[in-house]
Amino acid sequence: MQRVRVLVLNAALGPLDYRVPAGMHVEPGSIVVVPLGPRQLIGVAWEADRLPSDAEVGDNRLRNILAVADVPPLGAPLRRLVEWTADYYLAPPASVVRMALASTSALEGARTITEYRPTGEVPPRLTPQRAQALERITDRQGLIRELATIADVSDAVLRGLVKAGAIEPVEVDIDTAFPVPDPGFGPPVLSAQQREAADVLVAGVDAHAFQPTLLDGVTGSGKTEVYFEAIAAAIRAGRQSVVLLPEIALTEPFLKRFHDRFGCEPVPWHSGLRSSQRRRAWRQIACGDAMVTVGARSALFLPYKNLGLIVVDEAHETSFKQEEGVHYHARDVAVMRGLFEQCPVILASATPAIETRQQVELGRYAELKLPGRYGAAELPTIEPIDLIAEPPERGRWLAPKLVAALEETLAKGEQSLLFLNRRGYAPLTLCRHCGHRFQCPNCTAWMVEHRLTRRLACHHCGHIEPIPRACPECKEEDSLVACGPGVERIADEVAALFPDAKTAVVTSDTIWSPAKAAEFVARMEAGDIDIVVGTQLVTKGYHFPNLTLVGVVDADLGLEGGDLRAAERTFQQIRQVSGRAGRGEKPGHVFIQTHSPKARVMQALITGDADAFYEAETEARRDAGAPPFGRYAAIVVSSEDQAAAHEVARLIGRAAPEVEGMSVYGPAPAPLAMLRGRHRFRLLVHARRALDVQDVIRGWLGALEWPQKVRVIVDVDPYSFL
Known part of the structure; x- marks a missing residue:
């Protein structure tokens, strides 16, 4: 009899043992269907010695595995990543492996769906809505719902056109292969600096060895074109690549640049995909046919068959930290996946995080620098506006100097961006x-x-x-x-000052999908927008040659709240948004409205002396024993019953172990003392770098019991202190 351990997708159960019936082949990583009481669950076969089980059952009591999914097993490197992530972030392994099996429909057999396309016939009764639908759909093919959205009509209009013969159904295999990117399609003209950096990255891909590399280039230096050469090398070697982006809105501009370079789009992976698209992507990735995947942080856990390169673009972004479920940081997990896959990892950023800089300092990461902008483009000039000495008019938020600059930019037919990180x-x-x-x-x-x-x-x-x-x-x-003020209020002020200017508000409320991002990019490139008013969504990834003026409305906003990374994050955001100006041949100018122009972070932005800022910030962290020189872990206790949450928080606090090099602060009400109807208390663990704080917390909390209505979450290396 063959006995196998299965990690089922239920974090409350832990691993369970099952019997492999005669004639069935199950190996570590096989995705299986198993019985549990009257239910059937999906699970992954695992090495028993790597995944201890609390429920030891005799051979005679084992139940049979019901089926093995017709997909490749999860590879050993991905299984090791699941184990490491669960151990490091104190998460149930089932919660981590669930991210690898993000499309359960992908485990089913071959499937087709019905899509629709125009036939070229004109219906006898051509209403204005029908005419609009046919005009906008042109030669597109898709689901009724998708075509109705494109045409801006109801589903009923489309179904009427089907009945009239103007649109016909087409049976489509939803697992058709994606086009293979051509590494020789549109080779770029690289500068000498870019070519030197690209050659190093290509050599790393050819070596098939683990090597994390920081690609540190100023905004507009052409980092994307450089790491595209590494992707081209991976494609030539027949190996897969994954590119992580921090925001779904950045996917569309990236797809366009990728298409120009490789002749087709990469495989997208993000929350905006429908179920059939996720299924197709997952299956193609698992069998090794999807050569390049671009997506959000969750793309990191997909079952790549032959991974040859990982790229984390805008690697400094705090949105790479997952704040729900498994509290992992995609930048750090990407490095670990590169280690297990034995492939290079590129961290691309114009403003690298202090943690990444410290790894370079220690010699663990290599570093490639691109200190100048590509071609004729120059870095913009940056000028502060002291809001105490030069305040806006009463009832307004834009200082006279910035208003004058906007007027001048409009007169020249150039575009402006006003940044305020408040929706x-x-x-x-x-x-x-x-x-x-x-x-x-x-x-x-x-x-x-x-x-x-x-x-x-x-x-x-x-x-x-x-x-x-x-x-x-x-x-x-x-x-x-x-x-x-929020961005809408600033947009109202702009409309009052410049009634003839075409203004766009760009936030996650208005750009919620790649399609909306594409529409925004098209309008900017067509000159249909004069002034953009936006949040951090527009601080990165966009390249508009005619955008020459950036105004930061409230540069002090991010410094509020006493966050560990407040100054660093403010520097990164403003440096990134400043980089949107003057990316073409026209010079750029940036105005920073602040009440504290003498503050260290503002002086660093104005003078461009990033090294001095980072040195001072790093020393402050070193003195405080803060990351990367020390470690934090947050223990958040929450419940709809405030008294119950408080009692459990006090219980955990009283049971805190005395460990040399570790301090426990709290419990205290979290800054957001109530969130989604749950009362919250927080303890903060501060430990020296070398201490295995996870092991301490595991033993500490494992010895305690609390009511089911109370939830206890551990956030290792927290980024949000709310």
Whole structure:
């Protein structure tokens, strides 16, 4: 009898043992279907010596594996990555392996779907909506819902055209192979610096060995073109590549650049894909036919058959840190996957994180620098505006000097960008009569006014409500006042100052899909937008040669809250958004509105002396024993019952072990003391770098019990301190 250990996709169960029936072949990594009571669960066969089981069962009590999925088994490097991620981030292995099996429909056999395409026939009854649909669909093919969205008509209009014979159904195999990128399709003209860096990266790919490399280049230096050469080398060698991007909105501009270089698009992977697209991508990746994948952090856990290169673009971005479920950091996990796969890892950034710089300093990462912009483009000039000495007019948020620069840029027919990392119209709405403030009922947070949608919204839990005419507290009508600016308010001010200018608001509220990002890029390139008002969504990845002016509306905003990385993140964001200016032949100019022009971070931005800023910031971290010189882990206790959460937090605090080189602070209410209806308390563990803090926490919490209604989450290397 063959006995096999199976990691089922249920974190509460742990690994279970099953019998392999005669004639069935199961190996480590095989994806199987197993019985559990009356249910059937998906799981992965695992090496028993690497995954201890708490439920030892005699051979005579084992149940049979029901089926083996007709897909390649998860490779040993991916299984080792699952184990490492679960161990390092104190997560159940089942929760990690679930990310590798992100498309359960991919485990089913061959499938087809029905798509629709125009026949060229004109229906006898051609209503305006039908005409609009046929005009906009042109020769596209897709699902009814997709075509209706493109045509901006209802599904019923499309179904009417099907009945009329103007659109026909087509049976499509949803697992058709993706086109193979051609490494020789559009070879770029590289500068000497770019060529030197590209040659080093290509040699690393050809060596088939693990080597993390920081590709540190100023904005506009052509980092993407450089690592494209490494991707081309991997394609020539018949090996797969994955490129991680921090934002879904960046996928569309990247796809266009990739198409220009390789003659086709890479395989996308992000939350915006429909189920059939995820299935197709997963299966092609697993069998090795998808040569290049580009996607969000979750693309890192896909079952690549023959991985030859990992690229983390904008590697400094905090959005690579997962804040729900498994609290992993994709940048660090990418390096570990490169180690297990024995392939190079490229971390590309214009503003590398201090943690990455320290790894370079220690000699663990190689470094390649691109200090100048590509071609004739020059770095923009940066000028501060002291909001105390040169304040905006009363009731406005843009200083006179910035308004004059906007006017001058418009007169020259060039484009401008105003950056404020705050969505909506205003961060706080209150009653001028009684002082009532609108707070989210589920979170310790103010409701943000969104005038475009006429809603008050919580940016933490998503709760929305209409803006009332009267104050709910004192019933006074027309007494509500918006406090502070968001991007919508800045856009209103721009419209009042420049009524003829074409303005676009770019945030995650307006650019929520790659298609919306593509529409924005097309409008910018066509000159259909004069002034962009946007959040951090526009600070990276976009290349608009006619954008010459950047105004940072409130440079001090990111410094609030006492966050460990506040100064570093502010520097990175403003440096990145400054890099949008002057990327073509026209010179760029940046204005930074600040109340503290003498602050170290502002001086570093103005003078361009990044090294001095990073040195001072690194020394401050070293003195405090903060990452990367020490370690943090947050223990967050939450429950809908505040007393229960508080009691468990105190229990954990009282049981904290006395360990040399480790301190435990708290418990205390988390800064966001209530989130999504759950009361939250936090303990912060601070340890020296060499201490195995995970092992300490595992033993500490493993000895305790608490009610099921209380949730305890451990966040190793936390990025959010809310």
